[in-house]
Amino acid sequence: MGDSFHPAIQAALRFDPVTAIVSGRQPTIRYLRDVQSIFADQPACQELLPSNPLLYSVTQIEDHNGEGDIHYGIGILMPGRVGREYFMTKGHIHAWRPAAEVYIGLRGRGMMLLQDERTSECRAVEFMANSVVYVPGYTAHRTINIGDEPLVYWGVLSSAAGHDYDAVAKRNFRLVVVERDGAPAVMERNDFLAEMKGVSA
Numbered sequence: 001m002g003d004s005f006h007p008a009i010q011a012a013l014r015f016d017p018v019t020a021i022v023s024g025r026q027p028t029i030r031y032l033r034d035v036q037s038i039f040a041d042q043p044a045c046q047e048l049l050p051s052n053p054l055l056y057s058v059t060q061i062e063d064h065n066g067e068g069d070i071h072y073g074i075g076i077l078m079p080g081r082v083g084r085e086y087f088m089t090k091g092h093i094h095a096w097r098p099a100a101e102v103y104i105g106l107r108g109r110g111m112m113l114l115q116d117e118r119t120s121e122c123r124a125v126e127f128m129a130n131s132v133v134y135v136p137g138y139t140a141h142r143t144i145n146i147g148d149e150p151l152v153y154w155g156v157l158s159s160a161a162g163h164d165y166d167a168v169a170k171r172n173f174r175l176v177v178v179e180r181d182g183a184p185a186v187m188e189r190n191d192f193l194a195e196m197k198g199v200s201a
């Protein structure tokens with residue numbers, strides 16, 4: 001009977017919404033050492049590097065690559081901070097710029113930074129368990145964990161989207177999410193850098 005099925009029809013994948021482990025699949029793991037340049041407070045980053053904490057891992061499901069097909073991936077981002085800046089992903093924009101994406105929160109409490117490449121407008125959007133964020137095309141996106149447990153989520157997008165990490169690595173995001181008086185605050189990166197200089201001066 002299997003012969004009459006479309007080749008893409010297969011058994012359901014099993015995943016754990018607590019650990020983000022997908023049965024039979026291997027995650028890509030990112031430690032602080034892999035992404036250190038994304039953090040604004042480089043002295044704090046250097047201080048933390050010897051312990052090289054695990055920041056996040058992503059399991060990408062990219063089995064189907066035909067026209068109209070979909071890729072999806074589950075991420076788990078650990079709680080913690082580098083200095084005052086919360087743990088976050090490297091962030092990317094899609095190589096095929098018009099490609100949008102849907103992020104579906106399963107566990108934890110976080111934010112997403114969304115920056116329009118064409119205008120440099122940047123917004124911080126709340127993103128947590130049981131919520132969905134729509135990432136439009138032409139928009140760089142980064143996930144940030146502001147809670148005290150792992151942030152777990154699925155991302156679903158066109159198989160043609162691709163990932164451009166270099167564009168984001170060159171410019172970073174205009175906004176940062178940092179701890180201030182025990183709570184998360186969204187700031188312009190330049191203002192945060194100036195504030196840190198003021199403290200150390």
Ligand SMILES: [Fe+2]
Pocket residue numbers: 092093094101141155157
């Ligand atoms: Fe994406």
